[in-house]
Amino acid sequence: MPQVTFKVWRGNKDGGQFTDYQTDVTEGMVVLDAVHQIQAESAPDLACRWNCKAGKCGSCSAEVNGMPRLMCMTRMEDLPTDQPVTIEPMQAFPLIRDLVCDVSWNFEIKTKIKKFKPRKPDAEDGTWRMVQDDVDRVQEFRKCIECFLCQNVCHVLRDHHKHETFIGPRFIAYTAALEMHPLDTEDRLADLKDDNGLGYCNITKCCTKVCPEHITLTDNAIIPLKERVVDEYYDPIKKLFRMFKPKK
Amino acid sequence: MREFTTHEYDVLVIGAGGAGLRAAIEASGSGVTCGLICKSLLGKAHTVMAEGGMAAALGNVDDRDSWSTHFADTMRGGQYLNNWRMAELHAKESPDRVNELEAWGAVMDRTKDGKILQRNFGGHKYPRLAHVGDRTGLEMIRTLQDHGIHQGIKVHMEVTVVELLMEGGRVVGAFAYEREHGRFIVFKAKAVVMATGGIGRAFKITSNSWEYTGDGQALAYEAGADLIDMEFIQFHPTGMVWPPSVRGILVTEGVRGEGGILTNSEGRRFMFDDIPDAYTSSTSDNEEEGWRYVTGDKSARRPPELLTRDHVARCIVREVKEGRGSPHGGVFLDIAWIKEHIKDAEGHIKKKLPSMYHQFKELAGLDITKEPMEIGPTTHYVMGGIRVDAETQMSTVPGLFAAGECAAGLHGANRLGGNSLSDLVVFGKRAGEYATKYAKENSAGQINNDQVNKIANWAEAPFDRGDKAENPFTIQSDLQVMMQDKVGIVREENELNEALGELEKYKARAEHASADVNRDYNPGWHTALDLKNLLTVSEATARSALLRKESRGAHTRLDHPDKDEQEAKLNNVVRKGPDGAMQIERVPIPPIREDLAQIIEENK
Numbered sequence: 001m002p003q004v005t006f007k008v009w010r011g012n013k014d015g016g017q018f019t020d021y022q023t024d025v026t027e028g029m030v031v032l033d034a035v036h037q038i039q040a041e042s043a044p045d046l047a048c049r050w051n052c053k054a055g056k057c058g059s060c061s062a063e064v065n066g067m068p069r070l071m072c073m074t075r076m077e078d079l080p081t082d083q084p085v086t087i088e089p090m091q092a093f094p095l096i097r098d099l100v101c102d103v104s105w106n107f108e109i110k111t112k113i114k115k116f117k118p119r120k121p122d123a124e125d126g127t128w129r130m131v132q133d134d135v136d137r138v139q140e141f142r143k144c145i146e147c148f149l150c151q152n153v154c155h156v157l158r159d160h161h162k163h164e165t166f167i168g169p170r171f172i173a174y175t176a177a178l179e180m181h182p183l184d185t186e187d188r189l190a191d192l193k194d195d196n197g198l199g200y201c202n203i204t205k206c207c208t209k210v211c212p213e214h215i216t217l218t219d220n221a222i223i224p225l226k227e228r229v230v231d232e233y234y235d236p237i238k239k240l241f242r243m244f245k246p247k248k
Numbered sequence: 249m250r251e252f253t254t255h256e257y258d259v260l261v262i263g264a265g266g267a268g269l270r271a272a273i274e275a276s277g278s279g280v281t282c283g284l285i286c287k288s289l290l291g292k293a294h295t296v297m298a299e300g301g302m303a304a305a306l307g308n309v310d311d312r313d314s315w316s317t318h319f320a321d322t323m324r325g326g327q328y329l330n331n332w333r334m335a336e337l338h339a340k341e342s343p344d345r346v347n348e349l350e351a352w353g354a355v356m357d358r359t360k361d362g363k364i365l366q367r368n369f370g371g372h373k374y375p376r377l378a379h380v381g382d383r384t385g386l387e388m389i390r391t392l393q394d395h396g397i398h399q400g401i402k403v404h405m406e407v408t409v410v411e412l413l414m415e416g417g418r419v420v421g422a423f424a425y426e427r428e429h430g431r432f433i434v435f436k437a438k439a440v441v442m443a444t445g446g447i448g449r450a451f452k453i454t455s456n457s458w459e460y461t462g463d464g465q466a467l468a469y470e471a472g473a474d475l476i477d478m479e480f481i482q483f484h485p486t487g488m489v490w491p492p493s494v495r496g497i498l499v500t501e502g503v504r505g506e507g508g509i510l511t512n513s514e515g516r517r518f519m520f521d522d523i524p525d526a527y528t529s530s531t532s533d534n535e536e537e538g539w540r541y542v543t544g545d546k547s548a549r550r551p552p553e554l555l556t557r558d559h560v561a562r563c564i565v566r567e568v569k570e571g572r573g574s575p576h577g578g579v580f581l582d583i584a585w586i587k588e589h590i591k592d593a594e595g596h597i598k599k600k601l602p603s604m605y606h607q608f609k610e611l612a613g614l615d616i617t618k619e620p621m622e623i624g625p626t627t628h629y630v631m632g633g634i635r636v637d638a639e640t641q642m643s644t645v646p647g648l649f650a651a652g653e654c655a656a657g658l659h660g661a662n663r664l665g666g667n668s669l670s671d672l673v674v675f676g677k678r679a680g681e682y683a684t685k686y687a688k689e690n691s692a693g694q695i696n697n698d699q700v701n702k703i704a705n706w707a708e709a710p711f712d713r714g715d716k717a718e719n720p721f722t723i724q725s726d727l728q729v730m731m732q733d734k735v736g737i738v739r740e741e742n743e744l745n746e747a748l749g750e751l752e753k754y755k756a757r758a759e760h761a762s763a764d765v766n767r768d769y770n771p772g773w774h775t776a777l778d779l780k781n782l783l784t785v786s787e788a789t790a791r792s793a794l795l796r797k798e799s800r801g802a803h804t805r806l807d808h809p810d811k812d813e814q815e816a817k818l819n820n821v822v823r824k825g826p827d828g829a830m831q832i833e834r835v836p837i838p839p840i841r842e843d844l845a846q847i848i849e850e851n852k
Contacts, residue, residue: 051296
């Protein structure tokens with residue numbers, strides 16, 4: 001393959017611009033390889049996050065030709081190389097520098113979600129029993145590598161900046177994993193409804209589309225939780241029951 | 249003195265993979281203040297890459313398993329250079345640590361009766377690895393992370409430690425920079441736990457990310473700690489070899505645990521050709537028996553693909569060298585063949601090895617349910633590291649503890665797959681526990697301003713190198729090629745001597761590694777600073793490898809191809825001499841306790 005032009009975003013929170021770099025593209029190369037090559041050849045201070053280079057750690061999230069992707073899993077062969085390849089940082093978070101964003105908001109959100117609270121152990125030796133089918137259901141969400149591409153693409157965060165009142169698809173799925181955990185006894189529905197802004201999601205499924213782990217966020221996590229909230233708080237018969245039920 | 253941001257903790261944990269997180273959880277749960285430093289973001293450390301599972305003698309799948317068998321397997325795998333007390337503690341405590349993860353929310357695969365499922369792995373006599381498909385490490389790190397964030401641990405993300413701060417012979421803190429703005433930070437601590445992982449970036453072909461530059465080992469060395477067994481570097485037999493950009497990325501041993509076979513260009517299962525004496529009684533000599541083992545027949549012996557990693561890697565190198573390799577210089581690993589035995593092989597493979605399926609499909613355009621993979625050895629793990637006390641995990645420096653890959657002793661000359669994840673939680677907990685005890689018994693030390701100023705100046709030097717400035721990426725990349733060539737899978741005296749000569753030149757070149765004057769998130773600067781640690785661990789490895797004149801475990805000498813009984817009694821210990829030069833000493837392995845010797849004998 002020939003030399004390819006990359007338009008890479010260079011800048012910080014005060015502003016920036018696309019800068020052109022040329023580098024050789026060889027067989028099997030991914031976009032992250034190109035970024036590393038550019039670093040080594042012409043821009044040693046080009047800021048970029050990465051770790052595993054195998055789609056397992058979720059560090060190298062960026063927007064390649066406008067699409068939210070992991071750079072390590074985006075093969076050059078799948079991109080048109082007769083025109084420049086653009087690489088820019090995620091848009092839903094404040095920029096630190098070049099391709100690196102400040103994603104600390106995500107880490108703060110997680111600490112606010114009620115932690116795992118298991119039922120009493122099933123066996124005398126302090127262990128539990130679970131069936132594989134129940135395990136499979138939550139394992140889908142536990143596959144999440146926390147790349148935050150779903151957060152990046154969610155219009156509630158990206159366009160409407162509701163970071164204060166909406167936790168985003170990643171943490172709805174995180175809550176779903178806890179709520180559907182076979183051993184968990186905690187109740188997070190009130191938080192989901194009130195503080196976590198579950199109602200903001202209008203199921204456009206953008207998050208599902210960009211998930212590199214192919215987690216069906218909308219269908220398997222968000223919609224079932226919306227249903228649970230509706231059942232719990234908006235079902236008229238249940239509401240009637242609640243009026244007479246003694247408070248916990 | 250210049251002013252720096254300062255944080256003060258009772259216990260400071262450096263490194264936030266499995267071992268660091270487990271240590272921090274232990275410390276913060278014991279009534280002391282705890283700071284946790286991550287070189288990357290929280291949850292991205294290399295633990296996340298671990299695939300196959302976590303070894304613990306739960307006996308859920310085969311009730312013949314027990315801690316004593318696990319102990320004997322670990323010692324045999326390590327060719328008896330292991331710290332036997334660590335191997336004993338590890339085997340005894342790992343089941344509790346695995347169950348504890350479940351209590352904290354981990355969701356592992358199940359047996360039919362609802363217990364934690366266990367799988368076969370190289371060198372383990374019984375199915376022993378608790379797992380989640382082939383993403384066990386992600387499950388472990390996420391469980392520890394999500395539990396830890398509710399414990400009051402103060403997490404410092406994207407912070408790199410440059411030097412340990414000393415008072416007399418004791419550790420009293422650490423000097424670091426944060427990536428975001430390149431500002432320096434002084435951490436004061438009564439006790440420090442090193443949990444920084446490996447040294448894989450010293451080699452060209454590696455499964456390790458940019459972080460693994462031997463920081464923990466090198467910082468401890470500079471602080472006066474002993475390093476031990478540094479010649480033993482595990483080259484995992486199965487890394488990807490094609491396309492070039494993914495060369496070195498790990499292919500889990502779980503592929504072989506699920507029945508994957510290794511073949512050469514002639515289609516021959518070459519692993520049957522060379523079965524070491526210590527394993528002949530437990531290894532099948534025909535394909536039919538091997539398959540029965542994989543499918544759970546307790547009377548069958550395991551297939552030769554599940555021999556220890558050092559041996560499998562050597563056999564692969566032999567096949568390639570003798571011209572029977574695959575088109576891109578590896579051999580074939582075939583899991584698709586199980587369709588001969590299983591009806592829905594495709595579904596089975598996708599269920600058991602989902603991320604391997606994903607990895608090959610997306611990075612190599614290859615469907616592993618239909619075609620064999622091309623694989624070859626990749627630098628994976630260092631058995632050697634900081635010498636620690638088995639019970640407390642304290643190094644030879646007071647107040648400095650170590651756990652996980654950067655500590656040494658448990659694995660001896662070769663680590664068994666699955667023993668790393670259990671190592672992290674068993675000894676992470678111990679390090680946290682004893683660091684806490686130390687912090688409670690000792691008052692805070694005094695930070696030496698001269699040391700702080702000196703190291704701050706050193707860290708800023710790459711911004712102002714003058715005429716002889718050199719690109720740090722070039723130096724690092726050249727070093728990796730040199731180490732791969734001369735201190736790699738097979739070694740000999742001439743090349744090791746050459747490597748030591750080369751390393752002196754690299755030390756000089758590192759003095760000229762330069763960076764653009766920009767402190768914000770500048771990878772060039774960080775790479776320039778990492779070179780020092782990389783050079784320290786490279787030298788420790790080369791010197792130790794030169795001194796061990798035998799082939800044992802992961803250390804293979806062309807000029808000394810056999811085991812030597814005298815060498816078997818010694819560990820190599822590296823430390824910084826009074827003149828600043830690296831010293832190496834041979835230390836006899838303490839005689840093993842009688843009851844443990846008997847367990848080994850009974851399991852032979």
